[in-house]
Amino acid sequence: MPRITAATNAAQRAETQRRILTAFGELLFTHGLPGLTMTDVARHAGVGRTAVYNYYADMEQLLIAYALDETERFIVDLRDSLAALENPVDRLALYVRAQVDDLSRRHLPPGPAMAAVLSPGSFAKLADHVGDLNVLLQDILQDGVEQGYLPDIHVAQLARLIHGTLSASAARRNRTPDGDTPPPPPASDVEAHTAQTVRFIQLGAGARFDDAGKPIKLDTPAHDALAS
Numbered sequence: 599m600p601r602i603t604a605a606t607n608a609a610q611r612a613e614t615q616r617r618i619l620t621a622f623g624e625l626l627f628t629h630g631l632p633g634l635t636m637t638d639v640a641r642h643a644g645v646g647r648t649a650v651y652n653y654y655a656d657m658e659q660l661l662i663a664y665a666l667d668e669t670e671r672f673i674v675d676l677r678d679s680l681a682a683l684e685n686p687v688d689r690l691a692l693y694v695r696a697q698v699d700d701l702s703r704r705h706l707p708p709g710p711a712m713a714a715v716l717s718p719g720s721f722a723k724l725a726d727h728v729g730d731l732n733v734l735l736q737d738i739l740q741d742g743v744e745q746g747y748l749p750d751i752h753v754a755q756l757a758r759l760i761h762g763t764l765s766a767s768a769a770r771r772n773r774t775p776d777g778d779t780p781p782p783p784p785a786s787d788v789e790a791h792t793a794q795t796v797r798f799i800q801l802g803a804g805a806r807f808d809d810a811g812k813p814i815k816l817d818t819p820a821h822d823a824l825a826s
Contacts, residue, residue, distance in 0.1 A: 615653050617643045622664050636660070662720045672700055673730055680734075686742035687805045687813035693738055694796045697764050702788075732757055739803065746815040749804040760799055767795060 621643035625634055636657060640647040654660040676696050683689045716724065735757045742748035800813075808814050 614643075614645060614649060617645065618650055618653060618660070619664050619667055622660055623668070626664070631661070658716055658720055662716065662724055665724055668700075669724075669728060669731065672696070673734065676734070680738070685747070685813055686738055686745055687747050687800060689738045690742065690800055690803065690805070691796045693735060694760070694764070694799050695792055697761075698767070698792050698795055701764060701767075732761065735760060742803070742805070746817060747805060747813055749816060751804060756803060760803075763799065763802075764795075 618639060622634075622639050625638055625642055629638075634657065636650050636654075637647050639660065640650045643650070650660070654663060676693065679692060679696070680689050683692060736753050739748060739751070739753045739756055743750055743753065804816070806814050806816060806818070808818075
């Protein structure tokens, strides 16, 4: 058992739980979900296997707890970052960048795969929580429409398409054809891929840009855009 370092029992429990979730996330990143066991998580966290079972009855509970915890923290940080940007097209870029980084870092299975490994009740719980992300993206797209940077689109449908694109891209990048985890690519390749994904989604949403790469409103005449 780990040495007690927290001031209270409640703090110690929270610290142990955080170590378990962190260990699970690290193993998920390096080894993936298939074959991962509670014993692996306990060993990596430096706690006894019984300690893990004190918090989570099985791998499904641990997976859903990790996914919910990561999603909640991701949303809080993302909202703070988005609040610093006014232009909805720039906010869309930030959202996509954050999602690309998060999906590649966590290596959580995409939605359909999660549905296959989780019970209907657990998957519904995760879907409800991830729904907050969907609302956030829809708000960005709706602002783009209302401010004239995006065409009058079906916001909910476009949000689903964007999330599907991001999940599919992450699934391809995080697994080789034989199912193994590939070695991390060079940072320059990661940035190039991210930039391509951002611009692909922006253009797919109907955004337009001037020669300097800045978003312009759809009613901006071409000669004005070139002159800006």
